């Protein structure tokens with residue numbers, strides 16, 4: 001049994017997309033969260049996340065938090081979805097690299113790009129440029145970050161860029177990538193389920 005603790009238009013939205021890619025049964029359990037940008041919302045006492053954030057996932061009684069951990073767990077628990085190369089597959093190195101790069105490089109660069117911090121920090125500007133360079137050089141060659149096929153790494157990177165494309169300079173390659181990710185049927189279904197309001201949501 002899979003239960004996703006979810007708040008609409010948040011980092012848990014992409015986990016709905018991932019669950020739709022996988023096609024396993026799941027339920028969405030809506031929870032409220034504090035939204036610092038608008039200073040609205042309250043932490044939900046029923047949210048099992050230790051910081052009352054989303055996403056949180058319960059899989060057969062095991063709690064997993066952090067988007068990266070949830071993505072790795074689900075991709076590996078459902079290998080038939082072919083969203084992560086298995087241990088021993090030579091493509092796994094690139095896959096793991098992109099997953100870690102998303103958390104350690106892309107997310108900080110994205111928020112630095114949104115906040116206007118780049119003008120004041122040469123180091124952040126350098127990191128931001130490196131992120132943009134890596135995306136641009138990769139996505140002008142191949143449709144997805146690890147090559148020809150969509151993976152869990154694209155789910156993280158594509159959703160982050162879909163949320164904050166304006167954090168990076170204009171680029172046809174990035175725009176096409178974001179569109180390619182958003183147009184996946186599972187992503188479209190995910191958007192439709194994002195505002196789901198009851199425990200019956202999902203498959």
Ligand SMILES: N[C@@H](CCC(=O)N[C@@H](CS)C(=O)NCC(=O)O)C(=O)O
Nearest residue numbers: 010011033034052053054055066067
């Ligand atoms: N690194 C975490 C970040 C989770 C996170 O910050 N989620 C936001 C929603 S996008 C949240 O729940 N905020 C509520 C709060 O900060 O109290 C992850 O990717 O899972």
